[in-house]
Amino acid sequence: MPARRKSVELSLKRQAIDWIATEGGGVPSRAEAHFRQRGWRVKAACFRRWWRQRDEILAATGSRRRLQGAGRRPDLGEAEDTLVDLIYDRRLKKEKVTRDWILD
Numbered sequence: 001m002p003a004r005r006k007s008v009e010l011s012l013k014r015q016a017i018d019w020i021a022t023e024g025g026g027v028p029s030r031a032e033a034h035f036r037q038r039g040w041r042v043k044a045a046c047f048r049r050w051w052r053q054r055d056e057i058l059a060a061t062g063s064r065r066r067l068q069g070a071g072r073r074p075d076l077g078e079a080e081d082t083l084v085d086l087i088y089d090r091r092l093k094k095e096k097v098t099r100d101w102i103l104d
Helices: 010-022 028-037 044-052 054-059 078-092 099-103
Strands: none
Touching (some): 010 028, 010 054, 044 054
């Protein structure tokens, strides 16, 4: 069974970017061997992606795991929000909300 994907905090990404800039000579793929010795299980492709996004990562604040705007987008977007509001209003009025009603 393959290993599960594990997200990495921005603080660790900053640490990797700093290492690439100083000791890595600006070559992101060198970081894989270095950080693997320290117990990180991160592929070279991730280091290259972080290096391309280094300006955004260094500008981000806090101990978040993703950059602002990253991650999966809602499938339905605005329609999903409208549907939730309609369901909430019907429930407040003590009306039934059925799957048939949602499909209509």
